[in-house]
Amino acid sequence: MSQVIPSDDKPRVGSVERPEYRQKQTFAQLLRNDLGFLPVLLTLLIIAIYFTITTEGLFLQPRNISDLLQQIVNIGIDGLGVTFVLLLGEIDLSVAAVGTFGAVVTSVLAVRMHVDPYAAMGLGLLAGALAGFINGFIVAVLRVPSFIVTLAASIFYSGFLLNLLAGQSTLKVNDVDPLVALAGTPYSFLPDWLAFGLPTLLLVIYAAMEIYGWVQRRRLELRTKPLWVLVTQIAAAVIIVEGIVFVMESTPSPVKGLYLGIPNGVAIFFGLIYVFWAISTRTRFGRHIYAVGGNAEAARRAGINVTTLRIAAFTLCSTLAVLGGLLATSRSLGVASQINPTLQLNAIAAAVIGGVSLFGGRGSFWAVALGALVIGSLENGLSLRSQGTDIKQMVEGAVLVIAVIVDALVRRMQARQGR
Numbered sequence: 001m002s003q004v005i006p007s008d009d010k011p012r013v014g015s016v017e018r019p020e021y022r023q024k025q026t027f028a029q030l031l032r033n034d035l036g037f038l039p040v041l042l043t044l045l046i047i048a049i050y051f052t053i054t055t056e057g058l059f060l061q062p063r064n065i066s067d068l069l070q071q072i073v074n075i076g077i078d079g080l081g082v083t084f085v086l087l088l089g090e091i092d093l094s095v096a097a098v099g100t101f102g103a104v105v106t107s108v109l110a111v112r113m114h115v116d117p118y119a120a121m122g123l124g125l126l127a128g129a130l131a132g133f134i135n136g137f138i139v140a141v142l143r144v145p146s147f148i149v150t151l152a153a154s155i156f157y158s159g160f161l162l163n164l165l166a167g168q169s170t171l172k173v174n175d176v177d178p179l180v181a182l183a184g185t186p187y188s189f190l191p192d193w194l195a196f197g198l199p200t201l202l203l204v205i206y207a208a209m210e211i212y213g214w215v216q217r218r219r220l221e222l223r224t225k226p227l228w229v230l231v232t233q234i235a236a237a238v239i240i241v242e243g244i245v246f247v248m249e250s251t252p253s254p255v256k257g258l259y260l261g262i263p264n265g266v267a268i269f270f271g272l273i274y275v276f277w278a279i280s281t282r283t284r285f286g287r288h289i290y291a292v293g294g295n296a297e298a299a300r301r302a303g304i305n306v307t308t309l310r311i312a313a314f315t316l317c318s319t320l321a322v323l324g325g326l327l328a329t330s331r332s333l334g335v336a337s338q339i340n341p342t343l344q345l346n347a348i349a350a351a352v353i354g355g356v357s358l359f360g361g362r363g364s365f366w367a368v369a370l371g372a373l374v375i376g377s378l379e380n381g382l383s384l385r386s387q388g389t390d391i392k393q394m395v396e397g398a399v400l401v402i403a404v405i406v407d408a409l410v411r412r413m414q415a416r417q418g419r
Helices: 027-032 038-054 062-071 073-087 095-112 117-140 146-165 177-183 192-219 227-249 264-282 284-294 296-301 306-332 343-353 365-384 389-416
Strands: 170-172 334-336
Touching (some): 062 264, 062 365, 073 264, 073 284, 073 306, 073 365, 095 117, 095 146, 095 170, 095 177, 095 306, 095 334, 117 306, 177 264, 177 306, 264 284, 264 306, 264 365, 284 306, 343 365
């Protein structure tokens, strides 16, 4: 009999290893861990079926799917930033204001001061990073609650961007070609070879990383997900991604003889998801984020620099908010003094509906895509049915409440089981 090395991942009976017990998981455990995306995916499927029937197939038309994916880019990118903060058990209420502020900084520099557009975009992102750093410093070092800090920041940057615009309600960016090229022209799409090749390459890398991790855990005799779960996850990723690529490449363009393909904004969004998924699951920084969110004091005692992590999370959050703001500015060909009143809550809702816990320590960056698709599908489908803003907001609010209730119930179940 082999002696067991203590590990939280390895069930033990005394000092004797029991591999046959180690491999077993109940369906409830799978649903909380490896199949945690399943309820959201089923919700999205139900929404798609309902609106496809009630709109006589219009909802699943390639052109509508293309529009839907472009509509969720801003929410999704902001949601990615919010996810970093939520995983730490914090909150950021300044995302919408900071994102618009960074876009205004870029637009003012490029249009009014004639700064090089690339430099202007870089300075806009830097302004967002600085705003996030200040938020993180006050929260992590001065220990002021993040709710108060970011609420105050939202108010401050809402006023600051009005000051920068100097009374102008909308600043057009039609002549700033590099900014407009991000998402604002009929040709802001990936070339066909890249549209097909890049997602396929990323899928191969994703599958290889998942299989390698699974094999390594088996070799080290740590608990692993069942093989069928691994295959299901990879197959689902392939079907969803390649399906989206096929639909997008089948979308007719207003220009005769052309197809729209993958919009630059959508490619940037899903590329960021992939990068942050890899960081969160394959790097020390990512593991430390989850550790701090699960138990900050235990993480600190284990030698993790909690202060630095919090500052980094808020900095990343605000930087991503500005990137989302730049894409929104490019798509609308202008930046407005009025902040989108629903963007902030939709960004948080995208993460929470996708399964990111408001209490920290649990969630996936891929969940943000699912959450954003749920929100976007509801808005898009209700618009196709000519429903007003009142109905849209009531439906989205109900879905968000259900997601939070499920999160609280799962937390309670895990606490009872000592997880």
